[in-house]
Amino acid sequence: MRPIAPEHYYRNFLHPKFWGAWLLLGTLWFISLLPYRTKLRLGRRLGLILYGMRGSRYKTARGNIRACFPELSPHEQEEMIRKSFISNAVGYMESTIAWWGNFEVFFDRIEVHGKEYLDEAFARGKGVLLLGGHFSIMDFAGPLVNNTTTFNYMYRPQNNKLLNAFIERARRRYTNVGFTKRQLRDMNKFIADGNLVWYAPDQDVGLKQGVFAPLFGVPAASLTTPAWIARETGATVLHLSQFRESEGVYSLYFSPIIEDFPTGNDVENATRINQELEKAINIHPEQYLWLHRRFKTRPQGEPSLYD
Numbered sequence: 527m528r529p530i531a532p533e534h535y536y537r538n539f540l541h542p543k544f545w546g547a548w549l550l551l552g553t554l555w556f557i558s559l560l561p562y563r564t565k566l567r568l569g570r571r572l573g574l575i576l577y578g579m580r581g582s583r584y585k586t587a588r589g590n591i592r593a594c595f596p597e598l599s600p601h602e603q604e605e606m607i608r609k610s611f612i613s614n615a616v617g618y619m620e621s622t623i624a625w626w627g628n629f630e631v632f633f634d635r636i637e638v639h640g641k642e643y644l645d646e647a648f649a650r651g652k653g654v655l656l657l658g659g660h661f662s663i664m665d666f667a668g669p670l671v672n673n674t675t676t677f678n679y680m681y682r683p684q685n686n687k688l689l690n691a692f693i694e695r696a697r698r699r700y701t702n703v704g705f706t707k708r709q710l711r712d713m714n715k716f717i718a719d720g721n722l723v724w725y726a727p728d729q730d731v732g733l734k735q736g737v738f739a740p741l742f743g744v745p746a747a748s749l750t751t752p753a754w755i756a757r758e759t760g761a762t763v764l765h766l767s768q769f770r771e772s773e774g775v776y777s778l779y780f781s782p783i784i785e786d787f788p789t790g791n792d793v794e795n796a797t798r799i800n801q802e803l804e805k806a807i808n809i810h811p812e813q814y815l816w817l818h819r820r821f822k823t824r825p826q827g828e829p830s831l832y833d
Contacts, residue, residue, distance in 0.1 A: 527698050534691035547688040558622035565623075566773065569616030577611035587611070587816040589831035594742035595811070609812035610662075616770070617662035625696035629669040636670055637771060640780035644675060647762040647783055653717035655761040657752055658726040658768075659803050660815040663776065665693070667768040669700040670776055671724065678703040680713060680725040710755070717759040724766065727752050728803055730822045738825060739796035742804060747823035748796035753788035763787050765799075767806035769813050779806060 539547075557565060577584065587607045595603060623629050647654045661667070671677045679697075683706055684690035697704060705713040705723065717723050727749040739748040756763050765781035781802055788795040807814045821831050 528703070530695060530698070533687075534695050536691070539688040539691065544688045547686055551689075551692055554618075554622050555626060557619060558626040562623075562774065565619040566616055569619035570612050572618075573612030573615030574608075576615060577608050583817045584611075585832050586819050589833075590816045590818075590820055593744045593821060593831050606812050607816070610814070610816045613662040613770070613813045614664075614815060614817055617664045617666070620666040620770075621664045624665045624669050624700065625693075629666070629700070632670070632774065632776060633673045635775045636673060637775065637777040638674055638780075639777065640782070641674065643764055643782050644780045647764055648722075650762050651720070653720050653759050653761040654722040655717060655752065655756055655759070655763045656722055656724040656766050657763060657799060657802065658724055658766045659728045659806055660726055660818065661768055661806075661810075662813040662815065663768055663770055665697070666776075667778075668697060670768060670778060671766070672700045672702075674778060675722060677701045678705075678716070678721060678723045680705045680707070680723055682707060682729070710751075714755060714758045717755070717761050725752065725755070727799065728820070729818065730820055732823050737792045737796055739793055739800050741800040741820070744821055744831075745825050745828075746800065746821055748800060750792045750796060752799055753792065753795035756788050765802040765806060767809065769810045779809065781805070 557568065560568070584607065587610050588603075591598075591603050591606050591610070595606065598606070623632075644654070644656075663670075668677055668679075677700065679701060681704055684693060694704060703716065703721075703723075705716070713723055730747045731749065733747055735751060736747045736749045738745040740746065741748070752763070755761065763784045765784070767779045769777045769779075771777050784798060784802065787798060819832060824830060
């Protein structure tokens with residue numbers, strides 16, 4: 527287990543401004559003690575409550591799903607919104623297993639698809655860039671992936687410094703090395719030395735380091751960073767997605783290797799990554815993080831999807 531970074535020492539977070547976060551962590555710790563099926567029932571109930579509140583996250587999910595699945599009827603779109611709230615709330619309950627619980631009991635029930643593609647990637651003798659997306663099982667995916675291959679990752683630190691410290695300390699249970707966006711040079715060297723890093727670039731952070739590329743036919747601000755990493759490191763690139771299949775059964779899907787990547791065209795590179803994400807989402811559409819404003823950045827003159 528890697529050492530705790532000094533900035534993650536809990537003694538840094540005794541000020542009253544962190545007491546709310548401590549209360550949240552205490553609640554999550556208590557939830558982690560509950561039986562697995564109770565966690566799932568609690569998550570489903572929480573998801574239905576949040577769905578019924580029709581808050582800002584509802585408007586976000588509605589805008590995303592209407593834009594990405596216009597072929598669905600209004601009733602079908604609404605049902606996907608409802609299932610998305612339930613799925614993501616259950617994911618928070620499952621994450622408590624990754625942070626405090628015994629996740630090894632699930633290893634015999636992991637369904638791994640496309641492991642041969644990952645094996646082929648390593649056989650090429652280069653580092654591996656494992657692109658991903660934000661699916662609802664969230665941190666619980668970490669132990670599942672680490673049971674299949676050594677799990678190293680790139681992450682965006684949480685805004686709340688205590689929550690960030692807690693999550694990074696908890697991830698030491700099932701990961702090897704983590705890199706922030708400020709450690710890209712170190713990460714590139716790590717990949718170039720023949721290691722694997724997982725990175726989910728499917729968040730809208732604007733166009734400063736991105737371009738518009740279609741996602742389900744909708745212009746999406748898409749990072750050019752994955753192509754830059756692949757170019758700098760010579761890494762073999764493929765996509766990973768992870769899902770809840772049934773009670774106690776989870777799945778990992780490794781895509782075929784993304785060949786001839788990157789090209790010299792940023793839009794083409796981002797489009798290929800979004801196409802892999804689309805394929806993954808279509809496996810279990812309700813388990814994607816539709817609660818994120820994926821299309822927050824809009825082409826000039828185009829209205830918001832979230833009004």
